[in-house]
Each structure stands twice: as C-alpha cells, then as structure tokens.
Ligand code: BDR
C-alpha cells in the first residue's frame with residue numbers, strides 16, 4: 594500500500610516534537626509538509642522548532658512553512674509555563690540550518706490539497722486550528738478534498754487544562770476550532786480524555802534514553818523537562834504525550850477506542866470559552882461530526898513509539 598499522505602500542522606512543543614518524529618520514522622506515512630502555527634510559543638519559535646526537529650531526524654527534505662502568528666479573533670495565549678521559554682526546553686539542540694520553505698503555511702495547505710487527488714490527504718493538527726480554519730475560509734473548495742482530520746484538542750470528562758472548562762489548543766482559537774468542527778469533514782478527536790491516559794513513566798522514559806541515539810536522548814530529555822509540570826499539577830507518575838496519539842492512531846487505530854458523536858465548541862461564554870461540548874451520551878439530536886476518542890492501550894502505544902523512534 595502506498596503511504597498515507599499527511600500534513601502536520603503544529604506548534605512545537607515537546608509532545609508535538611515526539612509526534613513529528615513518530616511520523617517521520619514511519620514508512621506508512623508520507624509527510625507532505627509541516628505547517629507551523631502560533632500556540633505553545635509564538636510563531637517565530639514554533640517554525641524554528643519544527644526545523645530543529647526535522648534536522649534531528651535528518652529529514653531536511655520536509656517542507657516547513659510558517660503560518661498564522663495569532664488566532665482569528667483573539668490575542669494569542671501561550672504555554673511557556675508547560676513547555677519552557679523556547680517551547681522545546683530540555684535538551685540543547687543546535688539552531689537549524691535548513692531554511693523555512695517559501696510561502697505562507699495557509700497557502701501551502703491550499704496548494705497541496707488542490708494538487709493532490711481528492712480524498713488523499715489527511716490533516717493532523719497538533720496545535721490551535723488557526724492555519725486550518727484560515728485555509729478553509731480562504732479556499733472553501735479544499736474542504737471536500739480533505740480525506741480526514743485527526744487532531745489533538747478538547748476535553749470532556751477530563752475537563753480543561755488551561756481553564757477549568759477548556760483544553761489549550763481549542764481555547765487559544767475557539768473561532769478556528771468552530772470552523773473546523775462545522776466543516777463536515779470526517780473528524781477524529783484526541784482530547785485530554787485519551788491523552789491523559791498516554792502517560793510516561795520512569796521505565797518508559799528510560800526506554801527512550803536507552804535507544805542510545807541523539808533522537809532517543811532528546812526525547813528522554815524533553816519528557817524529563819515537561820513531566821515536572823504535570824506531575825506537580827496532577828500528582829501523576831508521568832506526563833501525557835498528547836500529540837503523538839494523533840500519529841499513533843494513523844499507524845494503529847486498534848490501539849484506540851471512541852464514539853461517533855456530536856462535538857461543538859463554545860466560543861462566546863467568558864467562563865467556558867473553548868470548551869468542547871461532547872454529546873457522549875447522545876442526549877441531543879445534533880448529528881455526529883466526530884469520532885471522539887476516549888481510551889488507549891497505553892502499553893502498546895509506548896511500545897510502538899519506542900520501536901519507531903529506534904529507527905531514526
Ligand atoms: C495540547 O496543548 C499543548 O500544550 C500540547 O502540545 C498539546 O497539543 C495539550 O493541551
């Protein structure tokens with residue numbers, strides 16, 4: 594089977610970095626482009642971090658485009674308190690030498706979707722949905738050309754991580770999320786309900802380090818860095834590897850379970866802005882628009898991740 598074509602839209606972020614490495618290590622996937630968006634840290638850092646990650650994986654052939662530097666209608670909120678000042682705090686990695694690809698990320702998304710056969714490109718958003726929503730607003734013809742959107746964002750039973758009600762990626766740009774959730778595209782949503790079950794442990798981090806490669810070392814050191822925040826906040830043994838769930842789902846969907854339900858985004862309420870209102874119990878007649886993932890085989894997920902990272 595030919596590899597599945599994907600675009601990774603991202604705001605790296607240590608967990609974004611692990612997701613990107615997992616994709617680059619996996620022959621089942623062809624990464625057509627990495628498109629950076631403002632999120633965990635401002636755009637000048639997320640686009641730089643995306644190039645650092647490609648260089649770490651020795652994949653300077655991947656086009657990296659810089660995209661939107663702020664949400665559609667709001668001031669940017671960032672998460673240095675989780676990811677550190679650079680967004681990739683932890684290991685010391687060299688500044689990238691590979692250049693940014695010319696052209697705005699939004700134009701790259703539009704061009705790729707128009708160029709590739711209809712239904713052959715999957716979008717993998719790992720950050721706020723600003724680039725994706727802007728592309729849909731600017732070029733509505735591309736919407737029907739998208740094969741699927743598999744994203745990290747939202748929360749329902751697990752409630753919020755940036756406010757009591759909202760998960761970070763959706764909170765940062767709820768208007769963009771609303772556009773994407775209403776697009777009619779087949780959505781697979783990896784919310785905190787599942788990512789908070791993809792927890793690192795000492796043994797899992799040491800397995801990364803034991804790979805003995807620059808990639809294994811970097812992943813272990815990234816994880817060491819961002820673990821401190823979640824361990825303190827949740828009292829958990831480790832930290833959730835949110836964004837790699839998206840890529841692992843593409844590789845092995847059997848590791849995940851969920852329900853096809855309606856999911857809508859709250860955009861107006863100051864108290865619950867960015868909340869993903871998931872009709873898990875089917876109490877409305879709103880049509881299902883997403884597969885909302887709720888569970889993961891976490892042991893198999895970490896085995897897959899470690900086995901793939903070993904290839905880089
Ligand atoms: C999401 O927010 C970011 O901090 C992570 O990279 C992940 O995409 C988790 O809420």
Ligand code: CA
Pocket residue numbers: 603604605606608609633719720836
């Ligand atoms: Ca992210």
